[in-house]
Amino acid sequence: MKKIVIVGGGLGGLASAVTLAHAGFDVELFEKNSHLGGKLMPVELGNYRFDFGPNTITMPAVFNQVISQTGEKPQDHLNFIPLQSHTRNHFPDGSLFDFTSDQNQMIQQLKTFDPSAADKYQAFIKEISRLYRYSERYFFPVTFQSWRDYLSPSLGFALLKVRPAESMHHFFQRYFTNPLLVQAFDRYATYIGSSPYKAPATFSMIAYLELVEGVYYTKGGNTGIANAFAAVARKCGAQLHTNTEVKRIVTNGGKAQGIELADGTRIRADLVILNGDLLSAFPSLVAESERPSLNDAKVAAFEPSISAFVITVGLSERLDVLKHHNVFFSTDYRQEFHDLFDASIYSNEPTVYISNSSYTDPSISPDGDNLFILVNAPALTKEGDLQIEPEVYKERIYDFLLSYGVDIRSHLAEEKIFTPAFIRDKFGSFRGALYGPSSNRPKDAFLRPPNASRDIRNLFFVGGSTHPGGGSPMVVLSGLNVANNIIAKFKKTPPSQ
Numbered sequence: 378m379k380k381i382v383i384v385g386g387g388l389g390g391l392a393s394a395v396t397l398a399h400a401g402f403d404v405e406l407f408e409k410n411s412h413l414g415g416k417l418m419p420v421e422l423g424n425y426r427f428d429f430g431p432n433t434i435t436m437p438a439v440f441n442q443v444i445s446q447t448g449e450k451p452q453d454h455l456n457f458i459p460l461q462s463h464t465r466n467h468f469p470d471g472s473l474f475d476f477t478s479d480q481n482q483m484i485q486q487l488k489t490f491d492p493s494a495a496d497k498y499q500a501f502i503k504e505i506s507r508l509y510r511y512s513e514r515y516f517f518p519v520t521f522q523s524w525r526d527y528l529s530p531s532l533g534f535a536l537l538k539v540r541p542a543e544s545m546h547h548f549f550q551r552y553f554t555n556p557l558l559v560q561a562f563d564r565y566a567t568y569i570g571s572s573p574y575k576a577p578a579t580f581s582m583i584a585y586l587e588l589v590e591g592v593y594y595t596k597g598g599n600t601g602i603a604n605a606f607a608a609v610a611r612k613c614g615a616q617l618h619t620n621t622e623v624k625r626i627v628t629n630g631g632k633a634q635g636i637e638l639a640d641g642t643r644i645r646a647d648l649v650i651l652n653g654d655l656l657s658a659f660p661s662l663v664a665e666s667e668r669p670s671l672n673d674a675k676v677a678a679f680e681p682s683i684s685a686f687v688i689t690v691g692l693s694e695r696l697d698v699l700k701h702h703n704v705f706f707s708t709d710y711r712q713e714f715h716d717l718f719d720a721s722i723y724s725n726e727p728t729v730y731i732s733n734s735s736y737t738d739p740s741i742s743p744d745g746d747n748l749f750i751l752v753n754a755p756a757l758t759k760e761g762d763l764q765i766e767p768e769v770y771k772e773r774i775y776d777f778l779l780s781y782g783v784d785i786r787s788h789l790a791e792e793k794i795f796t797p798a799f800i801r802d803k804f805g806s807f808r809g810a811l812y813g814p815s816s817n818r819p820k821d822a823f824l825r826p827p828n829a830s831r832d833i834r835n836l837f838f839v840g841g842s843t844h845p846g847g848g849s850p851m852v853v854l855s856g857l858n859v860a861n862n863i864i865a866k867f868k869k870t871p872p873s874q
């Protein structure tokens with residue numbers, strides 16, 4: 378059976394490892410960090426546990442599918458808890474709006490918050506459901522491996538149907554008149570690292586995931602997803618190595634033939650899957666002369682998606698004001714996105730997101746709230762500058778939260794800051810971006826980098842910097858799609874379901 382080496386143990390790489398090992402391939406995965414899961418990383422500060430990275434989990438069926446395809450029962454590995462009223466939006470005028478997958482509850486709130494929108498809510502749900510169905514059918518399952526995939530008539534047809542020329546902001550304004558509510562919906566653009574004023578309305582389907590299918594939390598912490606994938610992959614026979622950095626993808630005659638580790642060890646392989654960030658890992662592992670379609674100039678020309686400034690905070694008590702997911706909005710969202718995307722600077726008054734998973738699962742931090750505080754940040758400059766003094770910026774965030782009645786300083790027990798430079802160094806992300814290239818221009822949104830190298834045969838790409846895009850369910854889909862393509866191409870009989 379063919380030997381497959383996977384470089385990187387993020388969710389995309391792990392999903393491929395499970396699928397291919399179950400199909401009988403000889404799979405070996407190498408991850409430079411001590412944990413598996415990549416950006417989905419466990420953080421422990423004293424008695425407080427946190428999920429770094431994915432705190433908002435949608436599409437649990439995608440994660441379950443990775444496990445169930447092997448014949449294992451997902452519920453033996455993962456317990457997804459639905460959070461019906463999942464996100465409390467706080468606005469500068471003191472008003473609140475809870476996002477929930479209970480449509481009646483949404484309409485009841487709209488009746489006072491935005492009466493005309495209450496009448497349009499069902500039409501809104503219908504339209505975002507339609508956008509989602511198109512994406513699910515035409516975009517999610519494709520692995521862009523050749524120009525033919527881009528030129529397929531069904532893809533062209535689908536593109537015309539998903540409002541590619543309209544911005545998300547414009548789309549939401551058609552259904553909601555209260556600018557505060559439009560602001561809350563606009564925030565969904567940040568889930569793909571983009572601006573609502575630029576990203577195509579197609580991505581309004583993210584609202585479908587949260588407001589129709591719902592938001593979930595993995596009991597015991599979302600890092601349980603990576604642990605479950607790793608356990609099932611090993612059970613299927615994959616070898617997973619941590620603390621092992623790959624230094625080079627070995628090629629011969631334009632064909633991938635294996636990898637070389639940092640200590641010089643060579644591992645032969647028939648196929649190589651790269652799960653590291655395409656824009657940074659590929660150039661560092663393959664000589665420029667061997668990758669004309671993604672040479673250094675082309676890499677440098679990519680606009681990165683946004684990054685994040687994160688503080689994990691353990692509090693000595695539980696604050697009544699906080700739910701599981703909380704958003705504290707700035708007064709001028711347009712200015713915030715201008716700062717992030719046009720000026721590429723930190724916003725003076727940023728919108729702040731807080732995940733407090735101990736609201737749902739107190740066992741994760743028995744002594745008080747475990748806050749994952751996230752502010753959208755520009756990617757690092759081309760020169761690698763952070764642009765801010767982290768301690769100073771942190772104090773600004775705490776001041777802003779205090780203006781909303783969230784007093785961090787008085788209850789602080791544990792604290793750790795993570796900057797875009799950490800995200801670059803720890804996970805190898807291009808300029809610290811969360812989702813690889815930005816999806817601001819329609820071209821970048823729909824034509825994400827392909828899942829196979831144009832220059833090197835038998836080299837495949839999975840993860841957030843490739844198709845179908847960033848976010849934990851999408852990267853898992855990329856891992857599944859690439860693995861299933863390999864199975865179809867290199868193995869005659871598909872594995873038993």
Ligand SMILES: Cc1cc2nc3c(=O)[nH]c(=O)nc-3n(C[C@H](O)[C@H](O)[C@H](O)COP(=O)(O)OP(=O)(O)OC[C@H]3O[C@@H](n4cnc5c(N)ncnc54)[C@H](O)[C@@H]3O)c2cc1C
Nearest residue numbers: 385387389409415416430431432433623653840841848849
């Ligand atoms: C702060 C933050 C918040 C987020 N919030 C959410 C959220 O709420 N919901 C959501 O769905 N998603 C969220 N995401 C996005 C989500 O985490 C990512 O899209 C997803 O986890 C990326 O998976 P991936 O497969 O692309 O691999 P990554 O997680 O990028 O992992 C790639 C791995 O490859 C390894 N690697 C790279 N090069 C080498 C090498 N040469 N040798 C060995 N190993 C190598 C890296 O160490 C890394 O572990 C968030 C991300 C961040 C950072």
